[in-house]
Amino acid sequence: MKFVKRAVAGAMAACLAVALAACSGSDSASGPVHLVFRQFDPESEVGGLKTAIDAWNQSHPDIQVELQTLSPNNVQQFAREANSGSGPDIDQIAFTDVSFVANPKVLAPLDEFLKKDPLPGNGTKDLLATDMVTFDGKTWAMPWTADTMALVYNPKAFQAAGIASPPTTWEQLAADAKQINATSGGKTAGFCFPGSGSATSSGWFAINYYLWSHGGTLVRKDSSGNWQAGATQEQLASAIQFFADLFASGASPKANQAVADYSDPTIVNGVVNGTCAMTYEPPSTFKTMEKQASTAGATVTTAPMPSGLTDGATHLGGRALAINRNSEHQDEAWQVIKYLMSADTFKTYGQYPASTATLTQLSVPQSQQGYVQQLPHARSFARYIGSEMTVGSIQQLLNQHVSAVYSGQSSAQDAAKAILDGLAKGLKG
Amino acid sequence: MATRSANRRALALTTPALLVIAVLFVFPSVYNVVLAFQKLTPYDAPGDAEWVGWDNFKSIFTDPEIGSAALNTVFWLTLVTVVIRLVLGIGLALLLQSPVLQRWRLRGVARTMVLVPWMVPPVVAVACWKWIFDANTGVLNQFLVGLHIVPAGVPFLAQTSTVWWSVAAIIVWRELPFVVIVMMAGLQSIPKEQYEAAALDSAGRWQSFRHVTLPGLRPVIIVVVLMTVIQTFNNFVYVWLSTGGGPGTYTQVLATQLYSAAFVANDLGEGAAIGIVMTAVMAIFALIYMRVTSEKEARA
Numbered sequence: 062m063k064f065v066k067r068a069v070a071g072a073m074a075a076c077l078a079v080a081l082a083a084c085s086g087s088d089s090a091s092g093p094v095h096l097v098f099r100q101f102d103p104e105s106e107v108g109g110l111k112t113a114i115d116a117w118n119q120s121h122p123d124i125q126v127e128l129q130t131l132s133p134n135n136v137q138q139f140a141r142e143a144n145s146g147s148g149p150d151i152d153q154i155a156f157t158d159v160s161f162v163a164n165p166k167v168l169a170p171l172d173e174f175l176k177k178d179p180l181p182g183n184g185t186k187d188l189l190a191t192d193m194v195t196f197d198g199k200t201w202a203m204p205w206t207a208d209t210m211a212l213v214y215n216p217k218a219f220q221a222a223g224i225a226s227p228p229t230t231w232e233q234l235a236a237d238a239k240q241i242n243a244t245s246g247g248k249t250a251g252f253c254f255p256g257s258g259s260a261t262s263s264g265w266f267a268i269n270y271y272l273w274s275h276g277g278t279l280v281r282k283d284s285s286g287n288w289q290a291g292a293t294q295e296q297l298a299s300a301i302q303f304f305a306d307l308f309a310s311g312a313s314p315k316a317n318q319a320v321a322d323y324s325d326p327t328i329v330n331g332v333v334n335g336t337c338a339m340t341y342e343p344p345s346t347f348k349t350m351e352k353q354a355s356t357a358g359a360t361v362t363t364a365p366m367p368s369g370l371t372d373g374a375t376h377l378g379g380r381a382l383a384i385n386r387n388s389e390h391q392d393e394a395w396q397v398i399k400y401l402m403s404a405d406t407f408k409t410y411g412q413y414p415a416s417t418a419t420l421t422q423l424s425v426p427q428s429q430q431g432y433v434q435q436l437p438h439a440r441s442f443a444r445y446i447g448s449e450m451t452v453g454s455i456q457q458l459l460n461q462h463v464s465a466v467y468s469g470q471s472s473a474q475d476a477a478k479a480i481l482d483g484l485a486k487g488l489k490g
Numbered sequence: 491m492a493t494r495s496a497n498r499r500a501l502a503l504t505t506p507a508l509l510v511i512a513v514l515f516v517f518p519s520v521y522n523v524v525l526a527f528q529k530l531t532p533y534d535a536p537g538d539a540e541w542v543g544w545d546n547f548k549s550i551f552t553d554p555e556i557g558s559a560a561l562n563t564v565f566w567l568t569l570v571t572v573v574i575r576l577v578l579g580i581g582l583a584l585l586l587q588s589p590v591l592q593r594w595r596l597r598g599v600a601r602t603m604v605l606v607p608w609m610v611p612p613v614v615a616v617a618c619w620k621w622i623f624d625a626n627t628g629v630l631n632q633f634l635v636g637l638h639i640v641p642a643g644v645p646f647l648a649q650t651s652t653v654w655w656s657v658a659a660i661i662v663w664r665e666l667p668f669v670v671i672v673m674m675a676g677l678q679s680i681p682k683e684q685y686e687a688a689a690l691d692s693a694g695r696w697q698s699f700r701h702v703t704l705p706g707l708r709p710v711i712i713v714v715v716l717m718t719v720i721q722t723f724n725n726f727v728y729v730w731l732s733t734g735g736g737p738g739t740y741t742q743v744l745a746t747q748l749y750s751a752a753f754v755a756n757d758l759g760e761g762a763a764i765g766i767v768m769t770a771v772m773a774i775f776a777l778i779y780m781r782v783t784s785e786k787e788a789r790a
Binding site for chain 2: 136137140141144145161162164166167256257258259260261262314315316318319321326327330331336450451453454457460461462464465467468469470471487
């Protein structure tokens with residue numbers, strides 16, 4: 062009996078210790094406010110952000126911010142934490158993920174803060190992609206950084222093929238890519254892009270861009286609010302065939318059919334060392350490529366994507382900042398968000414701000430002008446959000462069937478039909 | 491009185507273990523069954539779930555991809571890789587037991603080298619193999635092109651003729667050491683007298699392998715097959731990281747279907763339902779397998 066009593070007492074002591082340990086992280090009432098800001102970019106890309114946070118911490122001894130990196134992006138982890146009453150005070154969320162957590166059980170709506178303590182200048186009117194952060198009439202996050210895919214190319218490869226300027230249409234891109242490949246005797250691939258069938262393969266951007274610039278879209282909401290496929294079988298088949306032909310002609314290397322990511326070394330190194338003439342990249346990857354090229358004595362530069370200066374022919378991506386509904390210091394978190402959105406932060410942080418007012422205050426190098434020219438014409442993936450299918454599911458469906466065409470398992474027509482069938486089934490719910 | 495005290499003591503001692511089992515095994519299993527009848531996203535709190543009856547199971551069985559994913563899981567992912575591992579595992583175990591290696595004092599080095607793949611985390615192993623298989627810069631392709639065996643690099647993970655063999659190679663490389671170690675333990679448990687008796691009966695190497703080694707390894711083989719089949723059937727990492735289920739859906743397996751349903755389409759209920767189907771298949775396999783092998787054992 063004594064043994065049982067001792068065991069029970071021991072267990073209770075252990076529980077008490079665990080409970081006390083759990084409480085030990087909370088702030089004392091008198092000290093500075095401690096905020097945790099979680100972001101998901103790799104450590105190598107956030108040096109400038111750390112500098113900005115250090116500057117904030119020095120000038121605001123009463124509100125100290127701890128930068129937490131949880132890379133790669135894992136919004137599901139944040140949702141789990143928020144749903145269980147914990148998590149960081151401020152979370153960086155990809156635009157396409159905001160809709161998943163636009164829920165009062167996860168995020169604090171920001172409308173009250175915007176009213177009480179508005180943004181400088183024209184306020185939210187200066188912000189891009191507000192359609193990605195506003196749901197059910199409430200603002201759940203602040204668009205923070207903006208990006209898109211620009212055409213990244215090696216000018217020497219173009220010169221060697223006698224091509225004076227980068228392509229402005231997809232048809233011209235195909236012709237240039239074939240010419241580069243032929244002129245170099247197959248040593249330089251004209252256009253490198255990820256062609257893997259994996260769920261997250263970024264080959265999906267190119268196919269969407271092609272579709273959008275040719276009057277189609279994968280899904281759309283009709284006037285009565287119902288979701289349906291936004292392209293005909295012919296339009297889809299033509300887009301798929303376009304990219305399949307690039308592989309078939311040798312203008313794109315078949316090795317890229319196993320590549321899922323735009324930042325894969327096969328593509329990045331290829332463009333830098335000239336075995337690939339062009340690809341598409343977001344700004345962060347381009348900046349890495351540019352450094353790599355500079356070390357190797359090579360040059361890479363950007364231009365708008367084909368039809369990239371047409372409104373809505375490219376996507377506007379980026380990250381937003383949101384406040385965890387569990388944060389005990391939401392007012393202070395809002396102040397930090399305003400600072401993170403200001404030009405002061407972007408002086409050291411190597412991303413483009415999602416505020417046009419802040420963007421105009423920054424000087425962008427000539428090599429990155431492709432992004433600057435294209436961004437005002439890019440449109441967010443809000444066009445795909447709200448149906449029964451997640452953007453991820455639409456992406457997976459497209460990638461799988463397109464990859465089946467690249468690998469010779471089906472024809473472009475069959476793949477287009479399978480995609481339309483998959484969309485019809487998925488959109489029905 | 492003493493018996494009651496002993497019972498209480500036994501209860502107190504076993505309670506922590508029972509609690510751990512309940513929290514780590516029973517609760518998740520029961521919750522998974524509950525989830526299979528609900529609609530819930532990874533972004534919702536469990537309390538937000540909606541009951542949907544058998545809808546998740548209906549959705550699985552009307553999915554046109556499920557048949558090929560099941561076939562890929564059973565044949566390519568499990569059968570092919572388990573058979574290769576078994577054959578190579580027995581072969582390598584015999585090699586490592588050979589007196590020649592002992593004479594040259596290489597047995598320790600050889601055993602350590604065989605263990606190396608097992609020490610590599612699966613994610614790292616897949617990343618390395620993807621690089622080896624790369625059509626442009628991969629070591630394997632550079633070797634093949636350099637020796638003029640192929641005119642240009644082969645995208646092993648992107649074409650249907652090579653992709654499953656490539657995935658199987660990754661799995662076999664990473665998981666073979668387990669089979670080798672267990673087989674070596676099995677070989678050491680076979681009494682030397684049996685080999686001596688076989689030699690006296692003029693049995694050659696093949697006959698002594700067939701009539702002494704294989705029957706001696708039988709109990710070990712039974713356990714290894716059961717464990718590797720269950721572990722491989724449920725495996726997600728190798729296929730997802732190496733091919734993502736592609737090209738097209740050519741390497742899609744049940745575990746990747748589960749992941750796609752739960753975390754790409756955000757339907758945890760359908761993912762849980764696929765998990766239950768997979769568990770049921772493995773449970774039936776294990777029951778039949780154990781019955782057949784124990785019957786054979788009894789007859790022997």
